[in-house]
Amino acid sequence: MTEELYRYFEGSLSEEEERVLFRQIDADSELKKEFADLQNTLALSSMLKYQGDGFWSERRLRELKRMSAKNKERRFIFNFMKYAAVVLLIIGSWFLSQHQTVKTYNKEYTWIEAPKGQRVSVKLADGSSVILNPSSRLRVPNAFESKQREVLLEGEGFFKVAKNPSKPFIVATEKYNVRVLGTEFNVFAYPQSGEFETELVQGSVYVYDKDNDANGIYMKANEKVALKEGKLCKVSSIYRQYQLVETGIYDFSDVPFKNLLTRLGLWYHVRFQVDRPEVLNQIYQGKFRQSDDIETIMNAIRDVGKFNYKIVSEYVIEIY
Structure with missing residues (x-):
């Protein structure tokens, strides 16, 4: 008062x-x-x-x-x-x-998509980079969490991860995750294919079941982890697709024809009807530019192979 x-x-x-x-x-x-x-x-x-x-x-x-x-x-x-x-x-x-x-x-995300037959290069906020192969999607958070950097991949991508030992980088897929600190690797994980594959170029990574962190495999450089009879298996492997990463040219040397058709089907949204099952295990030597249309690519493969093909519709190709 x-x-x-x-x-x-x-x-x-x-x-x-x-x-x-x-x-x-x-x-x-x-x-x-x-x-x-x-x-x-x-x-x-x-x-x-x-x-x-x-x-x-x-x-x-x-x-x-x-x-x-x-x-x-x-x-x-x-x-x-x-x-x-x-x-x-x-x-x-x-x-x-x-x-x-x-x-x-942090709860908001951006989806980055590579259309069929095209690749997309992505630069992330932490300095990492990703090259998405055709018909792939990458979900990127608008801001990484404080303890880890996580992206979601649907399709195939080549990752060059900026090193940060205190903040692991995780590539999440439908069934398996890949955790790294900083390295280069390729991940093949199209949901519709039911297949999963990780090929390591440098450093080390940990591949594990997304529902069970303890169920996983550590990888070193020049190793590949892939599904075999529903289980992750590791083999020695030298990554051969640097031309694809750098210039978009795919080398299908030493690749069984059935594996090549799997990738083409996913990349270009086509289904192959094979009337001659014996051709699926044949191995061809050659290259094609990924940005070419599917007919140009099929002509290039046919020139070194022993098969014919017919485009039945926009989404169906017959092999005979």
Whole structure:
């Protein structure tokens, strides 16, 4: 109430505020004493100034100034705390807003798709890069989580992962995940194929069942993990498709014809009707540009193979 007392003697209270103040003074003995002391100080300083008693006048005035300074200090602290509370509220609200924004942001994703017959190169925020093969999709979070970097692959992609030992990079697929710290590898995991394959170029990776982290295989450079009779198996393998990564030229040397048809079917959204099953195990030597249309590619393969083909429809090709 000290502030109201000073405002009373300054003459800045309204009539209603004065009535409220005096009711409070009548009801509070401590407040009544404070009012009387302040009144006497002001009165004495005013009287002595006219009586020429400089000593008492100066003493009382100094006391009044101290009281006034205290009051100003109280007012300053009060106002400071009031505005500080507002600032803290604003800062707190901003922090909570940002925290919530980031939290929400982390739950948002971007799908990147490579259309049939085309590749797409992707540069991620952490410096990693991915080359998606045709008819593949990659789901990338708009902001990686604090403990790991995870993307979801549907199809095939070649990954060059920026090294970060404290923040593993995970390629999640329909059934299996690949966890790395920083390396180069290829993942083949088209959901509709039922197949899974990871081929490692550099470093080391861990391939595991997405539903059971403990059920997995560690890989070193020049090794490949693939499904065999429903189980992950590891074999030695040298990655041969650097031309595909760098220039888009696919080398089908030493690849059984049935494996090549599997990839073509997935890449170009076509189904092959094979009238001569014996040709499926034949191995051809050759290359084709992945961006070419399916008919151009089939002509290139036919020139080195022993089969004929016929395009039945946009989605069906007959091998005979």
